[in-house]
Amino acid sequence: VAEAHKEQKILVGLPSDEVVRICPEDGRVLGAGAVLRLGGAHLGGYGESDIAYAYRQLSRALHPDKNPDLDKAPAAFHRLSEASEELRQGLDAQRAALQQL
Numbered sequence: 001v002a003e004a005h006k007e008q009k010i011l012v013g014l015p016s017d018e019v020v021r022i023c024p025e026d027g028r029v030l031g032a033g034a035v036l037r038l039g040g041a042h043l044g045g046y047g048e049s050d051i052a053y054a055y056r057q058l059s060r061a062l063h064p065d066k067n068p069d070l071d072k073a074p075a076a077f078h079r080l081s082e083a084s085e086e087l088r089q090g091l092d093a094q095r096a097a098l099q100q101l
Helices: 002-008 015-022 048-062 073-100
Strands: none
Touching: 015 048, 015 073, 048 073
């Protein structure tokens, strides 16, 4: 169980690295799954608990109050919140579609 869980853990880097990853200098906008580090081998195989776990881990590292020296920390934290909400809405839409079927 521990080995299987280890694969699902969200590995959080240094706050400065995470801010650069979420808000790249070249103006790209990462997809919601990439922001929360969901996907990879389990692409699309995540639920609300996975989204909540990833959001919680990343928000602890990226919160602007903890990183006052990083200029883009508020923007990265805002994008993290948007990505989390976007994925939750996607799950709700999928549930609604399945109920209609």
